[in-house]
Amino acid sequence: MGCLARTFGFARLASAVMALFFCFSLSAHAAETFDKQxxxxxxxxxxxxxxxxxxxxxxxxxEQGLMNRREMAEDHGMLFAFxxxxxxxxxxKNTYLPLDMLFIAKDGKVRAIKENAEPLSEAIIDSQGPIDYVLELNGGxxxxxxIRAGNRVQNELLESQRKAQ
Incomplete structure (x- = not known):
């Protein structure tokens, strides 16, 4: 680094290193994209x-889920498959929308529900038993x-994973 510092000047080198670090950290935390069904x-x-x-x-x-989102259409949600x-x-954490969480078994039946999970809370929300999927919908x-426990969820991903097992 001494040779580079003499050539470019320490301040300029430090700025360049910080800029590279910033770019790499942004790409490492770039927003994930999600398929829809x-x-x-x-x-x-x-x-x-x-x-x-x-x-x-x-x-x-x-890991990203619905974090940092400020809105979601009434008829939209996110399905987590484990x-x-x-x-x-x-x-x-870092989720601004109140959410209803449906904990779903492999057979597509809703096993438990957490209604109106508090935005930005770090409190743990437990599935209350073994499940395969979590569906997050807008709170309310x-x-x-x-919608109640025992209702059935139908979706292409659930069907394909059920057939594969």
Whole structure:
């Protein structure tokens, strides 16, 4: 570094190194992109509610989730797929939207629901048992549509993973 510092001047070299570091850190934390699919929730009384969901299937996508978003269309959500049946712990860190979280088993049945998770909270939200998926919807959606544990979720990703296992 001494040779480079003499050639470019220490201040200029330090600025260049900081700029490179900044660029690399931005690319390392660049926003993930998400594929989208339709998803249907069928209630016990036979009503169907259709959503467009973004798929969070990779570790980086699941880590980012809906963090830093300020709005989401009423009929949209995010489906987290974990690739295995296990107990899941979620939180709302850096998430500005109140969310309803549906914890879903491999067979597509809703096992548990957390309504109106508090934005920006670091409190742990427990799936209350082993599940395979979490569906996040805008807070209040569960109550508005009468969604309950035992309802069935239908989606291409769920179907394809069920067939693969």
């Amino acid at each position: 339709p998803l249907t929730i069928v209630t016990k009384d036979g009503k169907s509610h259709v959503f467009t969901v973004e798929l969070a299937v990779t570790p980086r996508q699941r 690739g295995e049946t296990r107990q899941v712990f979620m939180w709302m 959606t569960v109550k508005r549509l009468g």
